[in-house]
Every structure is written in C-alpha cells, then in structure tokens.
Amino acid sequence: MAVCIAVIAKENYPLYIRSVPIQNELKFHYTVHTSLDVVEEKISAVGKAMADQRELYLGLLYPTEDYKVYGYVTNSKVKFVIVVDSSNTSLRDNEIRSMFRKLHNSFTDVMCNPFYNPGDTIQSKAFDSMVSAMMVQVS
Amino acid sequence: MTRDIKEFMRGGEPLDDLISELLEHGEKEALLELVLLRAHEEMSVPDYMQCAEDHQTVLVVVQPVGIVPEDQFFRIYKRIASVAQVSIRDSQRNLYIRYRHHYLPENNEWGDFQTHRKVVGLISVTTCRSAKEWPQTSDRFYSQKEVFGATLYDSRLLVFGLQGEIAEQQRTDVAFYSSYDDCPDVEKRVEDFVESIFIVLESKRLDRATDKSGDKIPLLCVPFEKKDFVGLDTDSRHYKKRCQGRMRKHVGDLCLQAGMLQDALVHYHMAVELLRSVNDFLWLGAALEGLCSASVIFHYPGGTAGKAAGRKPSLAQGQAQAADAGKRHRPGAQEVLIDPGALTANGISADTSSEIGRAKNCLSPEDIIEKYKEAISYYGKYKNAGVIELEACVKAVRVLAVQKRAMEASDFLQNAVYINLGQLSEEEKIQRYSILSELYDLIGFHRKSAFFKRVAAMQCVAPTIPEPGWRACYKLLLETLPGYSLSLDPKDFSKGTHRGWAAVQMRLLHELVYASRRMGNPGLSVRHLSFLLQTMLDFLSDQEKKEVTQSLENYTSKCPGGMEVITLPDGLKLAPVPFSKLPIVRSAKLLDLPISLRPHKQKGLLGNNMSTKSPFIYSPIIMHNRGEERNKKIEFQWVQGDVCEVQLMVYNPMPFELRVEHMGLLTSGVEFESLPAALSLPAESGLYPVTLVGVPRTAGNITVNGYHTSVFGVTSDCLLEGLPSVRTSGCMVEVIPSLPRLQLSTSLPRSAHALQPSKEELSSSVSVQLFNGETQQLTITLENIGSEDLETLEVTSKTCNTKEKLFGEFLSWDLEEAVSQLPLKPGQSVTLTVNIKVRLDFSGGENLLQDLNDDGISMTGLPISSPLRQVLKPRAETKPLGSESSKTDYNHIKTLEAVMTFKYSGGAGKVEGYYRDLTLGVHVDIEPSVFFTRVSTLPATRTRQCHLLLDVFNSTEHELTVSAKNNQDLVLHASECQRIAIQVAKFDFDTLPQPDQEAVRYTNPKLLEEERLHAQAFMINSTLGITWNIISFVVGVVGRCIQIPIRRHLDATSGDPLARGEASVEGVLNQLVLEHLQLAPLQWDVVVNGKPCDCDIIADCKVGDAVPLEVKLTNHSKNAVGPFALTVVPFQDYQNGVQNYDLQDAVTFIGSNTFYIDTVNPTENSVCVGALLFLFTGDFYLNIKFQDDSAGQGKALPPSWFGLPSLHIKALEAPIEAGA
Secondary structure, rough: EEEEEEEEEEOOOOOEEOOOOOHHHHHHHHHHHHHHHHHHHHHHHHHHHHOOOOOOOEEEEEOOOOEEEEEEEEEOOOOOEEEEEEOOOOOOOOHHHHHHHHHHHHHHHHOOOOOOOOOOOOOOHHHHHHHHHHHHOOO | HHHHHHHHOOOHHHOOHHHHHHHHHHEEEEEEEEHOOOOOHHOOOOOOOHHHHHHHHHEEEEEEEEOHHHHOOOOOOOHOOOOOOEEOOOOOOOOEEEEEEOOHHHHOOOOOOHHHHEEEEEEEEEOOOOHHHHHHHHHHHHHHHHHOOOOOOOOEEEEEEOOHHHHHHOOEEEEEOOOOOOOOOOOHHHOOOOOOOHHHHHHHHHHHHHHOOOOOOOOOHHHHHHHOOOOOOOHHHHHHHHHHHHHHHHHHHHHHHHHHHHHHHHHHHHHHHHHHOOOOOOHHHHHHHHHHHHHHHHHHOOOOOOOOOOOHHHHHHHHHHHHHHHHHOOHHHEEEEEOOOHHOOOOOOOOOHHOOOOOHHHHOOHHHHHHHHHHHHHHHHOHHHHHHHHHHHHHHHHHHHHHHHHHHHHHHHHHHHHHHOOOOOOHHHHHHHHHHHHHHHHOOOHHHHHHHHHHHHHOOOOOOOOOOHHHHHHHHHHHHHHOOOOOOOOHHHOOOOOOOOOHHHHHHHHHHHHHHOOOOOOOHHHHHHHHHHHOOOHHHOHHHHHHHHHHHHHHHHOEEEEEEEEEEEOOOOOOOOOOOOOOEEEEEEEOOOOOOOOOOEOOOOOOOOOOOOOOOOOOOHHHHHHHHHHHHHEEEEOOOOOOOOEEEEEEEEOOEEEEEEEEEEEEEEEOOOEEOOEEEEOOOOOOOEEEEEEEOOOOOEEEEEEEEEEEEEEEEEEEEOOOOOOOOOOOOOEOOOOOOOOEEEEEOOOOOOOOOOOOOOOOEEEEEEEEEEEEEEEEEEEEOOOOOOOOOEEEEEEEEOOOOOOOOOOOEEEOHHHHOOEEEOOOEEEEEEEEEEOEEEEEEEEEEEEEHHOOOEEEEOOOOOHHHHHHHOOOOOOOOOOHHHHHHHHHEEEEEEEEEEEEEEEHHHHHHEEEEEEEEEEEEEEOOOOEEEEEEEEOOOOOOEEEEEEEEEEOOOOOEEEOOOOOEEEOOOOOOOOEEEEEEEEEEHHOOOOOHHHHHHHHHHHHHHHHHHHHHHHHHHHHHHHEEEEEOOOOOHHHHHHHHHHHHHHHOOOOOOEEEEOOOOOOOOOHHHHHHEEEOOOEEEEEOOEEEEEOOOOOEOOOOOOOEEEEEEOOOOOOEEEEEEEEEEEEEEOOOOOEEEEOOOEEEEOOOOEEEEEEEEOOOOOEEEEEEEEEEOOOEEEEEEEEEHHHHHHHHOOOOHHHOOOOOEEEEEOOOOOOO
C-alpha cells in the first residue's frame, strides 16, 4: 500500500528510508525531504496551541500528481512519512493512521534495543520486515 | 511541466543521461501542447513579480529608440522609475506607476481585462547627435507609439545629445537634453507626464462611471473571447448583464488606479454580483481578484511584494494618505450600506456615492484568501487564462506570506506548479522554477525552495538549449545549498559524525562538480569533488568511492587540487578541503631519537632545566585543561640537524589501495626540513604505523601542527587541532643545538643477543665466546659521523647483575690515547682497545668440600715425607666422572654481560650542557675450561712454605696443559682430573692494606670479612699464576666445534695454542685452606751451629762436638704469648716407617733438653739457647715439642702457630785427631 516509508530524526536527517521501486529511490528522497517543510510548518502551528495534547498524526502533507504524502510526528520530534500511490483510493485516513501507529510501535521497539544508539540509522530486521509488510500488503 | 520536475527528481543515472532524457520528454510534450493550444491568442508571458498592489498602478513603458548605450539607458530608466508615486495636487490622491522597459504587445491586449496590464504611458529615450537625425528619430518614436497606440494615454520622448534649433522649440511631448549627464529635470518631466496620464485616467473613469444606464454598454472582452461572441444576440438580457458586469469591473479597476479605493471596492462588489448571475466566470474571477487586490491594499499598506524595499515607506505613507483622501473625498459615505437588491438589473447607477459601502466592503484577511481561491478556480476553467491564473496564485501566495499562513500558501503554489502555460521557452521555464523557489522561500519552505531552484538550475543546461548556461546552473545550484543544509566549509563537518540528508546532499555535490567542470573551471570541480569525498565518505558505497576517486584523479591530472581558498565571482569563498579521512589518522606521536642519539642534560648544569612555570614547588591543584594537552611540551628533546620522527597511526577507509604521496609534517617554531614520504595503504587496512621524518635546522621549540598529504592529486594540509579524533600526547618538543654523532664499530661480530636484563636499550652489542680464564681484545672504533667536532669522551662500564662470581676486572681499557686525539673532526675516527677478561669461579662446586673432608688432611699432623709423589698420583679413580649429572654440571656455559657507555659531547650542544650516550653491550658466553675440584694444603719441608694441592679437572673437549709459576706443564686430556701441587711461601696477610677505620665502622662486619677473604685470595692467586693452554682440537665432536669462533680454526694450522688463559683459585680457597696458607704470627727460628735451619736443610755437625741449638720466638701476634716450655726429642728415621726414639746412647744434651721461653710481648722476641752432643755418626732428627705443662697455655692458640721445624742433623765422623 505504501510506496515509501521514511523515519526522520529530530535533526531532520533520515534514520530509515525505504521505497518500493528501488531504481527510483532518489525521487522519494526528494519527496520526503521536501515534505519536511510541511511537517515543520504543521508542528510549529500546532505547537503554539497545545503542546501536550498534540495529535501525532499530521494528516496529508501534500499531494503530488502520483503520490500522497502523509506525516506523523512522535513526541520526541521523530518524523514518520508514508508515501502512497494516489491511484490507490482504498486507503482511507483511518488506514493511514493505523499504519503510522504500527510504525510507531515498531520504532519504539527499536529504540528499546539497548544496542541501538539513538541517532544511528535503523538496521533492525524486525523493523525492516514490518515495513516490508506494510508496503507489500496491497501492491 | 510537472513531468520535467519529476524527471529531475530521479536519481541514479549520470547527469548527462538525465538531461538527454529530459530532452526527449520535453519534445514530446511540446508537440502535444502545440496541438492543443492556440499559442498566440493567450498571454504567454507571466509576470511573476506581480503582487496584489500592482492592481492600483498604471503601466508605463520606457524604451530606447534607435541606438542608446545600455548603461546610459538604464541610468535614465532608474531615474524615471524613481518617480513611482505621484501625489496629484488637486485631488489629494496618489497615482502609482509601474515602469517596464520591456512589455509584450500581446499582454497589452489584456488591458481591458485588468487595466493595470494596459500600457498607458510610453517614455522613449533616444540619442540624437545632429539635427539631421532628428526626423528619423521622430519617426521611430511615432512608430513605437503605434505598437501600444490603442491603449496609450500619453507619451514622451527624451532626446539626448541634440543641441541647437530643434532643441530650442518647446514641445510637451519631447524633452531635449544635451547629454545623459546633464538632465536635471528628468524627474520633473516624468512627474508632469504622470499628471497628464492621471488627467486622462480620471476622465476615463468618470466617463465610464457616468455612462447612462440606457446607453448601450460595449462588451469588453479578452483577446481569445472575441470570436466566441460573433453572432451573439446583443439584445438579450443576459448579454446586457454581462456587459454591465464587465464594465463595472473595469470601472473598479480604473477607480483603484485613480486612488479611489472605496469606490473600487463598491464597483467590484457590484461586478461580482452581476457577473455571478450570468456565469461569466473569467470576468467574475477578475472581479473577485480586483476585490481581493483592493482589500489587500487596504489591509497591508506595507505591500506584499516584500522585495521592493525602497518603495515601501513611500507607499505606506501614500497609502495612508490615499485612505484619508478617500474618506475625505466621500465624507459620510462610510455608513451607507449597499443593498445588493437596490442595484438595478439594467444599468449602473451614475452616482456611485449612493452605492458606496463602508469599510466593511473591504474583505477580511480570511475572505481575501477565500476569494482568491474562488477567482483562481474560475480562471482555471479557461486554458488560455493560464497566465492570469498563475499570476493570481503568485499574488495570493505573497499575501499569504504576509499573513504567515504557509500551509495555504503552499497549496496555492502547488496549484501554480500544475498550471499549464503551453509551450514555454527554456528561459521562461527557468524563470518559473526560480520564482517558485523564491516563493517557497518566502513562506519558509526552504527545502521545497531548494528543490525548485535545483530544477531551475537543471533547466539552464537542458539539452534543448543550444548553449547551456552552466554558469547560471552553477550559480543556482549554489543557492540551493542552504535548503539542503549543506555548507561548503569542511570545518562544519569535523564535529563528530555527519548528520544530514546524505542522499540528496551527495546528489547536489555531484551536480556542482559536473556543472563547474562544464563551466570550464576544473579547479572548482576538484574542490567540490574533494569536499564530496571528504564529507560524504561514510555514505558512499564502495562502488561510488571508486567512481568518485577515479573522476577526481581525472580532474586533478589537468588541474591539481591545492589548499588555496577559491573565491567565486559572486564573492563566495570556498574553503580548502584537507583530506583528513584519506587516510584517517588515529594518533600522532612524536618519537624520541634513537637511544644512541638521545641527548642528555649534564647533571651539574641544573637550573636552566627547571621549569619556572609556577613559584610553587608543588601544588595540589592540577590545571586540567584538555585543550592544553595538545600543546603540552614533551619530555624528550630533538637535536638540531638530526633526523626526527613522528609516528602516525593511519588507516585506509577505501576499498582499494590508497596511494599517499608527499606525506610530510607541518611544523612551526623552528626551521624544519620535512622529508616527505610516499606510502601505499592496502584496502580497508587496519591501523598502520607511518613514520614521518624531518630535520630541524635551528634550535628552539618546535610544534607539530599537522601533516601534509597528496592523495589523488589533491594536496591537503591537515591540521591536528581540526581533527578531534586524533589522539596525541603533545605536539611541542624542544630542539637543542646540534651535537656530534658517533658511530661505533667493533672488531668482534655484532650479536643479535639482547642482553638478559633488557631494561635498557643498547646502541649495539657484541658477543664473544671464551673459555673461562681467557682474555680477549676488543678493538672499538668510534667514528664521528656528525657535523660537529667531538670534544669530550668518557667511557664507563657496568657489569650486569650476574649470579656468577666474577674475579678480576671484566673489562679494562686505556682511554689516554683516545682522549689525546680529541677534538675529533667530522669524519675522523678513534680506536680504543678493551680487554675482556673472564675469570669465573673455577671451583668444582659442592663436591669440593666433601672431598676435603674425606681426605682429612690436617696441617697439624705429622709431616709427610714426600708429598710430591702423592701429588702426581692420578685422582681419577677416587673421583670417577662417569656420572652424567656431574658432567653436565661442569659443561654448563655461563654468560657474562656488561654495558660500556661512551659519553660524548661537542659543538653547540655541549655549550648548552648536553651530551650523548653510546652504549655497547658486551655479551660473553663462557665455556668452562678447567676446574679445581679439590684443594688442600700440605706442609712443605720448610715451615715458611707450604704445598697447595689442586685437583685440576679439564672440562673441555680438548687436551690442555696446565702450568703454574715455576712448575712444569701438566697435560690434561679431556675430562681428565689430575692433582697439581704448588709450593708456595706462606703468606703474611698482615701486609695487606687494612680497610680504613671509617669504612669499618659503617659496613657490615660480614661484608668486611668477605672482603678480607677476597683480598687474601687475590694475593694468593696472583703468586700462583696458574695458566692453561689448549693445544689441540678434537675435531670429532662436531657439536662443540660449531660453537668455537672461526678465529680459532685459523689458528689451528699454526703451532700456537688455540686458546690460553688463566685459572684462578680465588673461588676455591676456603677458610681452612687460607688458614693453612697463612704465616703463623709466632715465628720460630731454629739455629743449629749458628746456621738457621729448616725442615729441608740438613745441618752438619761433627760427632763429639757440641752443637749449639738456638730457638728464637718472634711474636707477630697482637697479644703476649708464653711462657712456653719446649722439649727437644731426637729420633732416627729408618725410611721404612720405623722411627727410633731410643737414642739416649747416641745423643746427649748439654744442659737441659727442655727450653723455657718467657712471655713474649707483641713484636718482641725471645731466644733460648741449648746444646747437643752427637756421640755417633748418622742422620738424626730433632723434634721440638711443647712440654705438656705448657699445653694449657698453648691450647688457647691455634696449633698452626706452633709450627716448629723438625731438624735434620747429619753427624759426621770427626776428623781423626792426631792423638786419637
């Protein structure tokens, strides 16, 4: 269902990025990278209002011709970005939400690993397989 | 358009492919667009700089006519453009002017749609040198007027250079100036011109506004609509309404331009209502946009353009005035509400005042955006209105940027991206991307902005462009750097691991490299490529590393990279990129000089060596400063003129062999000649030590700042302070003035042996194999290989701690001769001869004592008549050597080691108090030669003498001879043991020098005793002089032969002994033997017949004659002795073991046969005299015994003290007397 899933560190560099058409990976790098502008804008807009009860899910960041980009920010300002094909109409907001939740849980597991240094790129197999599952599911 | 963008987002393939693919795509798209669109009917060139307040401006085109120098034209243009706002005298309204020096007539055709697009004024600038040219110039001016003729309100011609008659004439539309520099009233002229425009504008406004409702209102339309309305029923209500609505909108525009904001709002509102009812969407959109513009002008007097800073203050002021003016102009109008229902359907009321709304007519900021959205959605329905739509988007974004609503602005921009403007020229595409980038930047979306800037950059070099603009591309790419959080200063990357979006950053760097190369600036591409390699190394795959380095090498072959700062034309400075990761240096350590060259400070010259950092000798507060650690001075010193070393631990992170050339040191402080090295590090090497060397040329403190490398043709200076990952134990070291340098060579072969206690490093060492007791000469040649004179030389030696007991001096030499040759010039040499003398313990070990005990020879015993016979009896039977254990014990090779130290100095270093040490280790393997397995003494025939019996064992494999002083050679076969007897005079140890009282008091009595014994043993040994000679070799035993140095084989041919040496008994002698060898303190002298007698002397006497016997006692002991009673016992020895004591008939005493000696005080003597009378001839012995009664006294003294000789007297036949 997702064509690209990315985890971005607080300092806005990628911890993990994976896309389905591998030959065009850089395109997704650009897509995700530029989406950070929107993420930052959304965070700063919401942050002023109520920092505590902030909704982690940011919703659709921006649509492009072919893709829809969704964002999610953890309380520690780690960003998740999911890019889905815009032709895929079966995906509702709720599905995206649940994907992010799953991603967040898996990410938490990665962080709980005592051998993981926060700030390093994620190389967890469990995380990888979970991401793969999310990408494969529909496509 | 979006395709293009998508193309640029692709990665992976090289740039050239990307561009060529883009070309293919671009062509396809262009064909498609050609089919779909009627290109000429639409306004094709959008003005991206437009903003909402531009709606209130009037457009004036300023153009050159004929040949006008560009710089002059722009100077004039600038002056004209400074008149951007003119306050109209009577009406207190402001007119805003927008100047363009280039405007497409097609765009002008949209002037009815939005009046600010209409060119209403033309100012032409021309040069006219002479009156002759004037008509031609004038014609040109008129033809230019024709271009915009339909819309122009007024025009002006500025003529420069013309003087004379024509210039004199007064014309309103032409101004003459003598030169470009002399035109003081240009601004004034322009103001007049603007005022005239205003008059026309105002009249038009009034004209349109006061159109009678009954009159037929013309239908305004945009160029592409014209043919749509052909044949339309002009009388229909619908059509009329459309005409009214469009006209209202037009009037609104004019009002806005004429500075009547409130009127404009009202007109716009009405236009919206009218047009909405007839679904005239294009014009409805325009009316809505007009409403928005007017509201923006009201709400944001500061403007939304953001850039025209110069215009802002005046505008703000003007705006306020305009608002005021509007209020004053229509006093009381504010409170009147417009009732939309009041509008008549068939006409526009002439008096707008009745319809005037209050400020509420103005849209709220939120509404502005809503209305913009609506307007844009209406525009979107018309393909040909793409430019209008795009411009509306841009304007809306600017408004949103001011409102700080980035999210919505991004939506507008997103929309703008998709607006298709048909076939755009490459230049227009670039412009479009650039403006998108700018707008994104405006709303704070820096990444998006960078993205579009990059697309614009790529567009500059699209293959469709015949002359790709690599320079522009490069410049635009540089502008994207902040968006990708990339700085081109390598220092920003030195702090820990790189945290950034490496994939996109790398792509950008690749593009920079490529662009700079195509720009024809290889130096720049080398710099960027170096930067890429240095900062992105962790993110490059092995393949990429190879590719990058290959291309870097290609570039550097044309243009080597260096450390200079590259300054770009626009002022950007590119800092040099030192390759501190190629190779990676983990630690840097300054190395001490090799031990033989290390300088030492003379101990006596303290003071200048003491650090005077602090007045306190000790302070518990240690200044812990990490930064200082690097600057910490290192303990050791370097020497001027000598090669010094710094060791770096490096490793190669590349998957291939890394060749580093010209690797040298960067230093400061003293003049330093770095000797660069080239190294080749294997792929993915582990830590690899690299030693960089150099020679300090002056003295002082030197600091090693970093190192210099040349990798892939890029030279880099890596400073250690910029590399926090490098561990170093200090970089500063003192360089002392130069010292001479000695090279040592010896006559003996060098040894690979490290001396056993290897706590000290040695410059060199020699080893030799000797038999115990052998002496070897060692010639040492010292050559001055330095550049300084050798002025002092001292030699000392130290025997390493050894378990072996060593007798005599191991190493001895005479330095006098060598010292006499000083000072030694460079290149000269001096020789020194050292004697190596090995004399270890010759005793046979434990067995020795036992043997002695067995023997039980006692000195107090009776004299053995013929000791020599016994000596020569081989002892092999009694001491069999068959047992292996004892044999190995004897054959054990012992080692002896010593270190010779040559202390030397000279030159400037000596003045500073430094010297150098050269050490020579001497390693000697000692093979046992002979052993004394047993030692004992036998009294000699003389009481003052004694026989020393030594059982000598030959432990070598060779036949050898043993000789003592005055003795014959004794031949000993291998592993043979024989007894040797040496007659020695007893020793008077009292003559040995006494240790002085001071020493006695402080030393251990036990030690003192040992020392005494040692001295005694030495004295004995020196008189014995036992030597051994190996005269032949047993070649059969191969194993042994190998160990014998070659020198000996050479000697084997000659008749000389193969080896000779001494044998020392020092270690063999024990207390008991020593006692026996000692001269007794009581000295007894027996004189017979006036002749001193001893055991071996036969005294003659005549039968019948009285033989006087005198016994003299000299006391050398410390105490008084005596009194003693002596009895003389005569006897006869039959030489068969029978001794006859029954001699009363043969010998008679004259007087008593007992002598009495009184107490003798020390150093005194006492003599007692008696006489004997022999009655028969024969050999008699006299045994002088102590009387039993004196034994009590005598017992206190050792028995050896009473060694009285036994006398041998031969009584001869008395010469027959004549009478007898």
